[in-house]
Amino acid sequence: MKIQLLQxxxxxxxxxYPRNTAIVSAERAITYRELWRQSGELAxxxxxxxxxxxxxVGIYLPKSVEAIIALFAVxxxxxxxxxxxxxxxxxSRTGLILAASRTHWVISASPQWNxxxxxxxxYGRRLSGEMTVIFIDSTSDDTGPxxxxxxxxxxxxxxxxxxxxxxxxGVPKGVMITHENALxxxxxxxxxxxxxxxxxxxxxxxLHFDLSVFDLYVSLACGxxxxxxxxxxxxxxxxxxxxxxxxxxxxxxxxxxxWVSILNHTGIxxxxxxxxxxxxxxxxMFPPRELKSLMESVSHAAYYNLYGPTETNVCxxxxxxxxxxSDDRPVPIGRACxxxxxxxxxxxxxxxxxxxxGELLVHGPGVTPGYYNNPESTGEVFLPSPLAGHRxxxxxxTGDIVRVLPSxxxxxxGRKDLMIKCAGFRVExxxxxxxxxxxxxxxxxxxxxxxxxxxxxxxxxxxxxxxxHDIPPGVIELKEFxxxxxxxxxxxxSIRFVDEIPKNxxxxxxxxxxxxxxxxxxxxxx
Numbered sequence: 001m002k003i004q005l006l007q008x009x010x011x012x013x014x015x016x017y018p019r020n021t022a023i024v025s026a027e028r029a030i031t032y033r034e035l036w037r038q039s040g041e042l043a044x045x046x047x048x049x050x051x052x053x054x055x056x057v058g059i060y061l062p063k064s065v066e067a068i069i070a071l072f073a074v075x076x077x078x079x080x081x082x083x084x085x086x087x088x089x090x091x092s093r094t095g096l097i098l099a100a101s102r103t104h105w106v107i108s109a110s111p112q113w114n115x116x117x118x119x120x121x122x123y124g125r126r127l128s129g130e131m132t133v134i135f136i137d138s139t140s141d142d143t144g145p146x147x148x149x150x151x152x153x154x155x156x157x158x159x160x161x162x163x164x165x166x167x168x169x170g171v172p173k174g175v176m177i178t179h180e181n182a183l184x185x186x187x188x189x190x191x192x193x194x195x196x197x198x199x200x201x202x203x204x205x206x207l208h209f210d211l212s213v214f215d216l217y218v219s220l221a222c223g224x225x226x227x228x229x230x231x232x233x234x235x236x237x238x239x240x241x242x243x244x245x246x247x248x249x250x251x252x253x254x255x256x257x258x259w260v261s262i263l264n265h266t267g268i269x270x271x272x273x274x275x276x277x278x279x280x281x282x283x284x285m286f287p288p289r290e291l292k293s294l295m296e297s298v299s300h301a302a303y304y305n306l307y308g309p310t311e312t313n314v315c316x317x318x319x320x321x322x323x324x325x326s327d328d329r330p331v332p333i334g335r336a337c338x339x340x341x342x343x344x345x346x347x348x349x350x351x352x353x354x355x356x357x358g359e360l361l362v363h364g365p366g367v368t369p370g371y372y373n374n375p376e377s378t379g380e381v382f383l384p385s386p387l388a389g390h391r392x393x394x395x396x397x398t399g400d401i402v403r404v405l406p407s408x409x410x411x412x413x414g415r416k417d418l419m420i421k422c423a424g425f426r427v428e429x430x431x432x433x434x435x436x437x438x439x440x441x442x443x444x445x446x447x448x449x450x451x452x453x454x455x456x457x458x459x460x461x462x463x464x465x466x467x468x469h470d471i472p473p474g475v476i477e478l479k480e481f482x483x484x485x486x487x488x489x490x491x492x493x494s495i496r497f498v499d500e501i502p503k504n505x506x507x508x509x510x511x512x513x514x515x516x517x518x519x520x521x522x523x524x525x526x
Contacts, residue, residue: 005179006160007075009186009221010036017197017223023065024247026230030065032223035072042073042136046105049132053078053154056101056162060084060094060108060116063207063228066136068216070107071161071207079105080159082174083208086112087231088487091120097164097172098131101372106133156180162372163208165310166419166428166490174372175310184366185313186217188337192317193251193278197223200247200275204229204254210310211282211424214253224251234258237265241273248275253306255424256286257459263290268297282306282314283424285330285412285457295322307333307412310426311368311381311396315340316410332409333402340364343395344404349386357403357413361385361395368396418511420449420458425489432461432492435485441473442466444501448515450493460493462518464501472497494518 001012013022014036022032030038046057057074059081061067067083074081082101084094094116098106106113113133154160156179164172195201201219203226205211219226227247233239241262244252259281262268279294279301286305295303303320318334325331336342341363344352352358363385370378381397384390401413418429429447436445444466449458467473473481475495482491496518504510 003183003187003221004156005075005154006182006186006217007039007072009217010039010072013220013223020197020223021225022220023068023226023228025063025065025228026233028065030069032220035065035069039069039072039076042069042107042134043076045134046073046077046079049134051077051079051105054080054158055105056080056082056103057105057107058082058084058094058098058101058103059207060086060106060112061136062086062112063203063231065228066109067207070136074107075154075160078154078158081161082164083161083206085206085208085487087206088489090484090486091116092485093172093487095120097174100171100374101162101164101174104130104132106131107136108133109137110135154179156183159372163210163310165426166431167377173374173377175368176370176372177313177368181313181366181368182213182217184339184364185213185337186221188339188366189214189218189314190221191338193218195219195222195224195251199224199250199277201226201251202229202244202247202249202253203227204234204252204258205424209424210308210313211253211255213313214280214306215251219251237262241266241268244273244276249273250275250277251280252276252278253280253282255283256281256291256457257284257423259294260287260290263293268294270297270299273298274300276301278302278304280304280306282308284421287452287457288325288327288329288331291320291331292322292325295320295325305331305333308362309398309400312340312362312366312398315342315362315364315366318409330412332405332411334409337366340366342410343385343387343390344402344410345386351387352404354404354406354408357401359416360398360400360402360410362398363390363393363395420461422449422458422460422489425487427458427461427490429461432463432482432486432490435482435490436463436465436478438485439473439478439481441468442478443468444509446501446509446511446514447492448511448518451519461490462494462496463492464496464498464514464518466498466501 014032018033020032021029022035023030057079059070071081160179161177162174164174167173203215233243305318306314308315316334318332343361344358346352346358382394385395399416403411403413432447433445436442446464448462450460450462452459502510
């Protein structure tokens with residue numbers, strides 16, 4: 001069958017491999033036939049309640065079989081799903097996303113939704129009567145043939161899902177992903193990696209992070225089994241290593257810090273993990289020392305560095321060979337994926353030559369059309385290329401500075417703005433600052449990155465605060481305050497109080513000086 005929509009992958013696999021196990025969680029497993037049937041039943045339930053094609057649906061469920069049934073149900077009903085964070089994000093942030101997206105449909109389970117309403121009662125009161133909440137329960141009735149395919153209610157150019165990321169204004173930005181955007185990435189991955197029905201994929205990332213798109217759709221497209229990593233296992237390096245062994249995982253995709261944690265807290269014997277054929281990483285730079293150690297222990301696996309912001313999913317890739325890993329250079333981010341065009345633009349609006357640096361711009365069918373209900377933010381980063389050969393073509397400006405190596409492959413250098421990646425999580429430093437300024441005792445606040453040992457990748461956030469009072473608020477008080485506003489990974493690891501925030505010659509906060517101070521203190525403590 002011709003694949004035109006994301007749900008077509010599932011339908012094809014349900015027909016080809018009906019009895020194959022599609023998803024395994026700590027609580028249950030489900031076959032392809034049942035995943036297709038149960039998602040169809042939920043889709044029919046949505047439509048019967050008045051759901052219209054193009055409607056958005058918040059999926060407020062932990063990573064689970066039920067969450068995957070829900071997102072396919074939304075797709076099959078012609079809708080757009082929005083995965084919501086039930087683990088890291090405070091209820092207020094979830095409320096912001098539902099309000100910003102003007103979403104009036106939610107699929108949840110009664111424990112999660114009741115906790116949400118209890119923690120954020122004003123949201124429940126404000127939208128009572130406007131919000132339709134559908135509860136999904138765990139079922140395992142494996143009977144009956146697959147239901148017929150979806151109604152033709154969506155086209156490849158229509159939205160499939162929206163992933164909300166940190167926003168510099170303090171309001172999360174919704175990255176719109178069309179069926180075509182996602183299909184472009186998934187088909188590229190299928191062609192490059194050639195997975196099969198006997199493969200076992202892991203899913204480390206939460207469903208509202210773009211890394212999960214590879215795990216979910218690439219595995220389901222080829223009839224493989226997807227194993228959802230339980231949260232408590234993912235937080236335990238030794239437990240995670242045992243979990244990979246036990247489930248004979250063949251594809252493992254994560255941020256590098258997952259492997260760094262495993263290497264630091266447990267041992268990997270040479271020749272260990274014999275079933276692991278592909279180790280893919282993205283979201284941050286892999287420290288060369290740890291990468292070489294991993295490649296020596298798991299030498300039979302193929303290693304790939306996949307680069308790309310949420311707006312492009314993956315736009316460049318690089319196959320890592322052990323002999324090319326240098327102690328003093330980051331692993332390259334490689335070349336553009338098939339069907340994607342990238343250019344490196346210097347400050348003078350000319351294209352960078354080998355040895356030069358510039359901002360990375362991306363164009364192609366895998367690039368988002370913009371931010372949901374946010375034309376201003378869309379217009380700030382989607383601009384026509386100034387190069388003569390690209391007249392009239394709009395490129396996404398990533399804000400990432402890269403270097404063109406002599407071979408033509410690209411190397412990540414740093415950020416142009418104030419967005420950083422911490423353990424794969426996208427963090428807008430300005431959002432952290434705005435949250436701190438909401439505290440009644442905070443006069444000024446500046447957030448800066450705390451770097452890992454190799455000083456190439458951010459490992460946490462540090463904050464400098466000038467208080468309005470002679471006696472500043474306590475660090476614990478501030479962290480608890482932030483916990484009600486931003487996800488846990490955005491809460492500063494280090495908070496320092498200063499009389500005044502140092503300024504540079506332009507009268508702005510001297511971020512470079514504060515970054516140096518924060519990391520000097522970190523080094524001295526170590």
